[in-house]
Amino acid sequence: MESLSYQLLVIDDTTHALLLVDGEQGEIIAEMPYPLEYTPTELRLSSDYSKAYMPVIGTNGTGAIFVANLEQKSVYRLPVQLPPPAQFTLAPDDTCAYIADPNGRLYSLTIPSMSLVSWGNPEEASCVGLAASSTAVYSVWEQDNQGFLAVFTPKGELVQEFPIPGIPTNIILDDAGYTILIPFTSTAFTLEGIIVFKPTEANESNPSTMISDTCLYPQDKSSSPAYPCHVAISSTEQVAYIVNEESGSITVIDLPSATITRHIKLGRSISCLHLLPSSNLAIATSHIFADLSMIDLANGRLLSTTNTERQLLGYIAVIPLPISE
Incomplete structure (x- = not known):
């Protein structure tokens, strides 16, 4: 019988x-240093x-990408000069990376050839998230206290734009590259929630035909926003867990119906959520506390947090490992 273990x-x-x-024992297998003058962004x-792949911004304002070889347990820098990567994502085949700088200008980086191409940027708009499938690049933008999704071909051709009913905070694409989830926070005239886009026809010449469902959070008596900012999707792709950074909670959404089914109160701020393989557990990161938390999603409770002097940034990765029993 085969089950799954994991590394972090x-x-x-x-x-x-x-x-x-x-992941199971909590023991450090390897420490792979990177230069002090760089700050990771993803x-x-x-x-x-x-x-x-770890995009970074240097103290001199330039960008770079460091690559960790997990088999050799070493880190090296890609030999290319980059703009500061405020947003970053990879193509599914790892041959191309997509980058947005702090001014909202988009770039594609062909990794084998180290060829960087500028795509330009929407006027007076800030990119708050990137995601890529094999047929399209999805970017989400904040502009004038509202937002929109812009869809590009992998060659950088803008195909279509879709409005977001609030201020977008991120964009997440499921593993199949079929469902796009965009959490958004409120404006003076809108509620918070998440919008779910599903392409009806996905191909390189026309990746933009979509249907969408919007799941709005109910009106809260508190004046403080929940600030939905990250999404983790179950392996069945039927359930989405929305991280609410300001309210320190997780909203559970049934994806087929785009309806809220549960609300998990944690009592502390978290920033990102990563589901663990073959379990109802998840690990959350926190940009505020610089630590990790273990969460029992089945019973809706916070189990533990790391107790260390190390400052753990809010970007982690879960590596599933098959083991034989």
Whole structure:
């Protein structure tokens, strides 16, 4: 019988190192340092889990990408000069990366050839998230206290734009590359919630035909926003767990019907959520507390938090490992 174990890849800001950690035992397997003058902005695994790509911004304002070879347990820098990568994602085949700088300009980086191409940027708009399938690049933008989804071909051709009913905070694409989820926070005239886009025809010449469902949070008596900011999707792709950073909670949504089914109150701020393989457990990161939390999603409770002097940045990766029993 085969079951799944896992490792964690964690960024330790105290020692400026990527930590490869045994997920079940919590023991550090390897520490892979990176230069002190760089600050990571994301962490993405390759499709075969053998590498991790870490975009960074240097103290001089330039950008770079470091790659962790998880088999050799070493880190190296890609030999290319980059703009500061405020947003970053990988194509499913790992041959191309997509980058947005702090001014909202988009770029594609062909990794084998190290060729960087500028796509331009929408006027006076800020990119708050990127995601990519094999047929399209999805970008979400904030502009004038509202937002929109812009869909590009992998060659950088703008195909279509879709409005967002609030201020978008992120964009998440499911593993199949079929469902796009965009959490959004409120304006003076809108509620918070999540919008779910599903392409009806996905091909390189026309990746933009979509249907959408909007799930709005109920009106809260509190004046403080929940601030939905990240989404984790179940392996069945039927359930989405929405991280609410300000309210320290998780909203559980049934994806086929786009309806709220549960609300988990944690009592502390979390920023991102990562589901663990073959379990009802998840690990949450926190940009505020720089630690990790273990969450029991089945029973809706916070189990534990890390107790260490290490400052663990909010970007981690879960690496599933098949083991024989």
